[in-house]
Amino acid sequence: MRGYGERLSTARQKGGTFCFGIRRPKIRLKDRRRATGNSFKTHLTLFLTLAALIFSTARSYALPVEIVITGDTVYDLTSDYENKKLDEIIKSITDNNARIEKVLIERDGDLITLRLNVWTDDGKVDIPLKGSKSDFYKLAMGRADGTLIKGIKSATFVSCKKVNGAVHYALEYTGFEAAKAKELESLNAELKAATDAGDIAKVEALAKKHKGTPLGGRAFATANQMREDEAFEKAEKANTASSYEEFLNKFPKSLRRMKALAAIKQIEEDAEAAKAAAAKAAEQKKKDAANAKKRAAEEKAREEVANAYARAKESDTIKAYKGFINKYPKTAQAGSAKVRVEELEDDNLFESSRNSVAGLQGYLSKYPKGRNQAMASALLKELKAQSGDTLKVVRIKGTPNLDGDDSDAVWKKSKVLRVPFRPYEGAPETSPVEVRAVHNGEKIFFLARWDDKTRDIIYRPWVRKGKRYRPSSQVDDAFSIAFQMAKETNDSCMLNGQDQVLDVWLWRAYGSEISGQGADKVLRVSSQQLPESNAFPAKNGSGQLWVQNQFDAGNPAWRLFVPIASKTTEESVPSYKKGVPSGSAGDILAVAKWKNGVWTLEMSRALDTGNNDDDVKLVAGRKALCAFAVYDHAEKADHAYTKRITLDLEGN
Structure with missing residues (x-):
């Protein structure tokens, strides 16, 4: 050199x-x-x-x-x-x-x-x-x-x-020793700062730059330790056997070797435990699913039974209940259905028998302790005792609830009159009407029951024909009470050939259904032509009679409705709508219900309305003449009527 x-x-x-x-x-x-x-x-x-x-x-x-x-x-x-x-x-x-x-x-x-x-x-x-x-x-x-x-x-x-x-x-x-010491101090500070900051790249750069020096050795060792710390932290964060194994492969002589091995062992044990727990959970889930399926099936079956029973109750017929019993004979509801069948059979026999002595006797023979036994016995007694042309109008306290139901207590205090109908020409024979009446000194109340196989509540709806609406011929059921206001006649038929004035209380199924009221009319029959009247032949052959049929003064409970075809798209439109009743035309309340082929009607009016021109005045302690008529989906002359009945109003 x-x-x-x-x-x-x-x-x-x-x-x-x-x-x-x-x-x-x-x-x-x-x-x-x-x-x-x-x-x-x-x-x-x-x-x-x-x-x-x-x-x-x-x-x-x-x-x-x-x-x-x-x-x-x-x-x-x-x-x-x-x-x-x-x-x-x-x-x-x-x-x-x-x-x-x-x-x-x-x-x-x-x-x-x-x-x-x-x-x-x-x-x-x-x-x-x-x-x-x-x-x-x-x-x-x-x-x-x-x-x-x-x-x-x-x-x-x-x-x-x-x-x-x-x-x-x-x-x-x-002065190199001092300079070297100063520089070494600076480098050591740089190494410490990089170490504290976790800057591995900078520490490795210092190790490479000062390779072969004590500083380089320390930097190299520090970088290795930082790499090891980083790798172990990464393994801990992942916390998987593979992450710890990767760490051990990179740092086989690490002081953390035992800790890593212990972690791997714990992870494997945890995995086995988790596997066992998962298997147990899966088995439990399978059992739970089976139980849930079983419960769902049971619930579905219960719901099916409940729905079927609800439908039977809604129908409330013997056929519906028997169908339920046949399909679900072992259910709890089957017992209730059987009880209800017995009740309905009892009720049906009673309803079909109540208008005749023989029928009531047959009912009491079959059901001596039946649910309708008391009423059947009372009716039988009344039917045997009350016949003829007079209906006793008992005085009561309070008022019955007008809802088409005869279960009010006041009706048990009333007298019943069974009056046969006279069918109009060509009409079939009809069963008699059962009539009751009570008054409380201010109002009079009627209860009428009569047989009708069908419930007809539609009255002449408008039916579209091309671009116009035409009235149909379909009519509803109706019932009326006609009171004589002028001289007495010897026949209840309005076409008996005699002039007469009648105060008519009319219940129509359609009109009363929408309003809860009846129509109050005046019917005038004369051998002389009257304004706005129609001609009918007299029954006694005396010639022609003119009948004037008008509402009382005021507004009736239902009014005629005429649709405009261009503004309406429906194929069928009601011909009448609910009105706002007023004056004498709004005197009558009327509500009826149809069940099992029988109409039950309740009507009421003030004894004295103050409208003497078009209303009959009823007085407690006196008598009045009337007749009843029934219209089986018919109107005008097509009706069955009773003989003339005397109302005997009980006095004070």
């Missing part, structure tokens, strides 16, 4: 190899990079010789440093145009001197500072050459002294000479 004093030309031939001499054995260091090319005008070669003096621990050493600069470069530094050549000067220095890490040129008036930051194998050295233009002129001529380094306490001037146009400026650097 060549010594410290090797010539510049030799250094160039060796590609920029940096040589330095020491007072102990020589050490040869490789450059970090090779110099790139030669410059004819400007050439700077910097030889930094760092002498690693192997003395005792307490002994310091001197580091010889020789700076070789071409004269032209020095002159450029002192030139007024130096700023224009600044990048060129710096590039020349860094390109041709591998160990110069940084070059800084500063000017303060006549004062020039050339600051060189140089790498050695023992660390970095900061060498500032500082002086006036005159001092740097001397350097260019090879006559400089220690003036340029007088600011460096740890540097001693050795020599300055010019050889082959290049200036050789030599010095000894004796």
